Amino acid sequence: MIFDNIWMIAAFWMGLAFLASLISIRTGISVALIEILVGVTVGNLHSGGHALLHTTEWTNFLALLGSGVLTFLAGAEIDPASLRANLRASLSIGILSFALPFVSVWLFAQFVLGWPLHQAQIAGIALSTTSVAVVYAVMIEGRLSETAMGKTILAACFITDFGTVLALGTLFADFNIWLLVFVVVMCVTLWFMPRWTKFIIVRLGATRVSEPEVKFIFLVLFFLGGLASAAKSEAVLPAYLVGLVVAGVFLRDKTLVHRMRTIAFTIFTPFYFIKAGLYVSLPALWAALGVIAVLLLLKLATKFLGVWPLTKVFYMRTREANYTTLLMATGLTFGTISALFGLQNKIIDERQYTVLVTVVILSALVPTLIAQKFFQPTIETMVEWGRTYSERINHKQQRQPAPSGK
Numbered sequence: 162m163i164f165d166n167i168w169m170i171a172a173f174w175m176g177l178a179f180l181a182s183l184i185s186i187r188t189g190i191s192v193a194l195i196e197i198l199v200g201v202t203v204g205n206l207h208s209g210g211h212a213l214l215h216t217t218e219w220t221n222f223l224a225l226l227g228s229g230v231l232t233f234l235a236g237a238e239i240d241p242a243s244l245r246a247n248l249r250a251s252l253s254i255g256i257l258s259f260a261l262p263f264v265s266v267w268l269f270a271q272f273v274l275g276w277p278l279h280q281a282q283i284a285g286i287a288l289s290t291t292s293v294a295v296v297y298a299v300m301i302e303g304r305l306s307e308t309a310m311g312k313t314i315l316a317a318c319f320i321t322d323f324g325t326v327l328a329l330g331t332l333f334a335d336f337n338i339w340l341l342v343f344v345v346v347m348c349v350t351l352w353f354m355p356r357w358t359k360f361i362i363v364r365l366g367a368t369r370v371s372e373p374e375v376k377f378i379f380l381v382l383f384f385l386g387g388l389a390s391a392a393k394s395e396a397v398l399p400a401y402l403v404g405l406v407v408a409g410v411f412l413r414d415k416t417l418v419h420r421m422r423t424i425a426f427t428i429f430t431p432f433y434f435i436k437a438g439l440y441v442s443l444p445a446l447w448a449a450l451g452v453i454a455v456l457l458l459l460k461l462a463t464k465f466l467g468v469w470p471l472t473k474v475f476y477m478r479t480r481e482a483n484y485t486t487l488l489m490a491t492g493l494t495f496g497t498i499s500a501l502f503g504l505q506n507k508i509i510d511e512r513q514y515t516v517l518v519t520v521v522i523l524s525a526l527v528p529t530l531i532a533q534k535f536f537q538p539t540i541e542t543m544v545e546w547g548r549t550y551s552e553r554i555n556h557k558q559q560r561q562p563a564p565s566g567k
Contacts, residue, residue, distance in 0.1 A: 178431030193298035193434050194529055200438020220432055227433030228494050229382055229400040230425040235297035235315055236404020237411045238306045247313040250475040255320025257467035258489045263289035265463045283503035286328050287517045288460045291321040292493035295525050309547025314485055319401055325495045326398055343392035347399050351406050358410045395498055441522050445515040456520045464490035476550055480536050487532035496521035
């Protein structure tokens with residue numbers, strides 16, 4: 162069989178990625194979304210009773226690596242100074258973006274769909290997420306990630322997904338010695354990571370062909386990912402945290418960011434996004450269309466109720482408010498991780514897993530397509546928001562009376 166040949170399998174996947182790039186360029190839609198749609202389309206085609214596109218151990222690893230590196234880069238793009246300046250907006254939006262969908266979907270699944278408690282909790286967790294991977298990919302293509310608003314949205318995405326991880330860990334985690342080892346080692350690594358990275362860039366990096374600084378980053382990501390896996394956690398969490406702590410170093414070395422971004426978007430992320438599309442079974446989708454539609458609408462509605470009013474509180478105009486809310490309504494990485502966790506631990510069955518993953522994938526597609534086609538802001542308006550927000554916060558602080566001394 163031609164598709165038992167590892168080179169042919171690789172060529173097929175890269176051919177799909179290349180096709181997605183061409184479609185993205187022609188339509189102006191994010192290549193991440195096109196890769197998901199390509200995965201959905203080809204994954205539902207069959208030849209000789211077998212799926213035309215299937216995964217292997219090495220494609221699964223590349224997809225896993227794609228999600229980790231993309232999450233790391235999303236963290237590394239956040240300017241620490243900008244994060245501190247816009248922390249109130251990011252925290253408020255991120256917390257409500259998680260809490261309202263989580264509680265609403267949980268209660269709906271338990272008391273309307275009749276799912277048992279733990280199954281309903283998995284549904285709430287899976288549909289409360291925001292996709293850092295999708296949002297970051299969209300931001301990079303629109304050159305919006307370096308604006309204050311872009312950084313605020315990315316930070317809010319992290320806070321939402323951190324809530325997801327905490328909920329999954331609190332409700333279902335296996336508290337063992339590996340979890341303790343993972344937490345301790347991760348905290349130590351995060352503390353020293355900025356100075357280690359800076360030392361390697363200054364002493365070894367420069368223009369060396371061997372790229373020691375990039376290899377060092379991958380070494381740390383692989384090591385912490387391995388510990389996370391042993392502790393039954395997820396590798397994307399330490400990847401994001403490592404990105405956050407080295408963001409200040411990366412801010413001064415844009416060449417390193419561009420090199421890692423090129424590596425990620427060329428070879429890793431196509432496997433991740435195309436594989437995500439493979440989870441959508443069109444026959445299963447039609448069989449449970451009503452439940453899928455209701456859960457998708459519930460997720461989008463609760464995201465809007467939680468996020469949109471806050472965007473107006475933080476001085477966003479209607480177009481930017483709609484864009485921010487729609488991006489916060491996306492889901493992919495942690496949503497599929499949460500659903501897969503429930504399936505592997507026999508908390509949910511295959512039918513429920515298919516329903517949840519289909520809703521997660523659709524939430525990556527539908528809000529992002531609407532945001533890009535109808536509410537895409539310009540770089541200038543996003544930069545202007547950052548200026549306006551800072552000025553109004555400073556003005557409020559100046560108007561507050563100084564504390565009286567005795």
